[in-house]
Amino acid sequence: MSWKQALSSQEIMSILEEEEDLEDANQIDAVYIPPTVDNLTDEEGLDDDVLGDYDNIVSTDIAGTYEIHTDLPAEPENTQDEPGPSTSKKPRLSKKSPKCVPVWKKEHPTYTNFPTSDETAMTQNIEERVSGKTPFEVFSLFFCDEVWEQIVSFSEKYARDHKRHLFG
Numbered sequence: 176m177s178w179k180q181a182l183s184s185q186e187i188m189s190i191l192e193e194e195e196d197l198e199d200a201n202q203i204d205a206v207y208i209p210p211t212v213d214n215l216t217d218e219e220g221l222d223d224d225v226l227g228d229y230d231n232i233v234s235t236d237i238a239g240t241y242e243i244h245t246d247l248p249a250e251p252e253n254t255q256d257e258p259g260p261s262t263s264k265k266p267r268l269s270k271k272s273p274k275c276v277p278v279w280k281k282e283h284p285t286y287t288n289f290p291t292s293d294e295t296a297m298t299q300n301i302e303e304r305v306s307g308k309t310p311f312e313v314f315s316l317f318f319c320d321e322v323w324e325q326i327v328s329f330s331e332k333y334a335r336d337h338k339r340h341l342f343g
Contacts, residue, residue, distance in 0.1 A: 191243070206242040 305313055319325075334342035 204244040208240045
């Protein structure tokens with residue numbers, strides 16, 4: 176039996192009372208496994224006045240785990256109810272698969288609608304603004320006077336820092 180969570184001592188007792196095979200067991204061992212020692216397990220929630228009365232101590236107050244080991248007699252296997260392995264042959268699947276051959280035709284496509292976007296209008300607008308201009312004039316379209324002043328001042332600073340006195 177495997178459990179996903181630990182059982183309390185009352186749950187273990189009820190399972191043991193319901194288990195009929197334990198009456199036939201040759202030997203039953205109950206094992207208490209204490210938890211690892213640390214600061215938390217040294218503190219027990221027991222009342223010091225009740226410690227003398229061992230019959231009234233609830234075993235859930237004790238930290239640790241319980242294990243029960245038994246030697247149960249072997250159960251005879253009932254093989255009459257179980258069907259044996261099949262001796263018949265598997266039906267073979269046909270290896271022929273239906274062949275689907277596509278039929279291709281050479282035709283010119285016909286479009287019912289064209290994509291609607293402003294890309295063509297924007298491209299024509301840019302071509303009109305740029306046509307007939309030099310690369311410097313095209314470059315000047317994207318920068319204002321303030322950006323030009325920054326480019327010039329940083330270029331001069333770079334020339335001074337790298338000791339290029341002939342620049343300018």
